[in-house]
Amino acid sequence: MHIQTAFSNKDSAEASVRELAEGLSAFDPKLVLFFASTKYIPANICQLMQNAFPGAEVFGCSTAGEIVSGQMLTNAIVAMAFSAEAIKDLSLQVVQDLHDEQHLTNAFKVFETHFKTPMADIDPTEHVGIILIDGLSGAEEGFIESIGDLTNVTFIGGSAGDDLKFAATHVYANGKSYQNAAILAMLKPGVDFTFIKTQSFRDLGIPLEVTKADEFSREVMEFNGQPAAASYAAAIGTTVDKAPEHFIQNPIGLVIDGEPYVRSPQQIKDSSILFYCSVMEGMELSLLESTDMLDDTKQSIDQAKEELGGISGIVNFNCILRTLDLTQKGQTQDYGKLFSAVPTIGFSTYGEQFLGHINQTATMLVFK
Template sequence: MKNFKVAQSDLTDTVAAVKSIKEQLSGIDACLVLYFASPSYPAAAISKEMAGAFVGVHTVGCTTAGEMGPDKMGQDSIVAMAWNKVTLKDLKIEVLENIQTDTEAVAKAFKSFEKSLGKPMKLLDPAQYVGMVMIDGLSGCEEAVNDRLGNLTNVPFVGGSTGDNFMFQHTYLFVDGKAFTNAAVLLLMEPSKGYAILKTQSFITTDKKLTPTKVDEKRRMVVEFNGKPAAEAYASVLGISVDDLAKNLGEYPLGLVFDEHNFFVRSPMKIEGTSIIFYCSVKEGLELTVLHSSDIVTGTRTDLAETEQNCGEVQAVVDFNCCLRVLELTRKNQLKAYSEIFRHIPTIGFATYGESYIGHINQTSTMLLLK
């Protein structure tokens, strides 16, 4: 019997799509069905139908800005992965509700985990446990949720922000028949054979630097770089005009660089007046490096191969892939080439409104690899 099975349906009718998913995932004694669904399916209905189709199995998922499944990458489908009971020694799920106002939501969820584990989250062995996190991608709370996760445990949480096909209206999380918004879901897992996490971003660092000297963190806005209006300083360091910067802003993300192997992408969204709004918050006083893009397919293939070589046989992958990367892959006609990187491993993923690992990041793919 297979340990992981993946499925995809692009049937437009919710009931028919779920029926197809159920048929494709038959013959596996599952403890979890993880699924990512287009916002074109009604949220309450898809969650209810999935729970109804997999009775006695946890069904957890979210809406997306695109899905990646065994058949293809695209929009307007459901992708799902069934996890055989033998793949996880332990699985605990908590929903964080009202994340925009409840600053204790992570602590409350952890209290519940601790109650059933019988030990504090801060003492859990990160080699034994791993977390998955999905956060409402329109909540603006990803930084706070990731920060609190890291404060309270050393168990790594990997995941992404839910999407809604770039409509920017509502995104949803699905847990066991219910649909949630302004929420996050945590899955605390003890994989039977271990796990690996891959964070890959297809950029190289340059010697061009910008230091945010005035920011509005809540709005993810940089007002000034290097003591000058942000747009002017940004354009100046690139050697282009502000007009040209505005036209091609997405081509010039910045990196919070720890070292040459570890950096965190901060992607600019738009120029507002003389300020710049980013897709994630930027800290005042911490130098950022201008990044130069490289090929996503080549970079991801290389990084995945290296991770597989280091950790041995990988049985399944969950890919939280930034929607900006997916847009670039679409523009370059590389969607098929990207999905073929994962052809040899059961994989599902979705186009996210942000990625989670150590913090909230952009233009990155964060992956959970199950051994």
């Protein structure tokens, strides 16, 4: 086994990290990835994790719920350890100011130096990037877009959470905790890998073209030349007052080759709608309707398994809105069981990244 997982939900950070380290003690990891509840003091948990694995690169973030093989958890810490066979090479960078692009380009210069290759020539079939980013920064869209401009390597990841307190989220690397920051890990796995992007929605074919929006405040003022709230309500067939009741089951999406990139409405503000990610003027969006999350996720895992010929590890960045939906339906145990057979860790995110910043989606990095 080149990839192993462990979890703990003990009350103290010290006891939890000790339990994790014991669970992974038969292993000499090159990389340890972890996701931790904010019940653990951020500055403490990252230091303890680095100290527990002194020979490894260690990074992670705070969460709004955790996932480990077979279970969805709360108030816990989960970790995945990778051997040198699983990860042949890696470079870890902390981008400390999400609003200053120079910090990002500097990180990519370090990647170029580390891999001794210009970014434009780094092979996206042999490399993959993981991004963990402050989930309350509101900066994810521009940041992931710039990453996509800089490289053909796919970066996948999630926005850190804070157990639904919406006060402060944290990313961790090298024993330190950061805010308004992102951790970027450029990996060269020693095993094949693929991606899952799964969202349980179908396109209803009802167009909502964004005719007036402020992408920086994630506000849409008009769809189809009409006030956004009224236009959305009309598309659903309900009133503006009742429209928020439909937000979870009927988000909207940019549908590309039949694949929705979900934009989730957050609230109605006057006649506008605020979203959980930015929506640009001119975008031709479509009203979506929810489908069965358990079936869709299982199918996606089965497809990845068939594509790779087996799975040795999954890192699951699962939207908090999906987790809340599963909780409401009493399906969290069933969702956890989808990952019983595979070493898996993940967390409930405040946003997901895959080519862009998206909502109500699970993005997963899958290793053979």
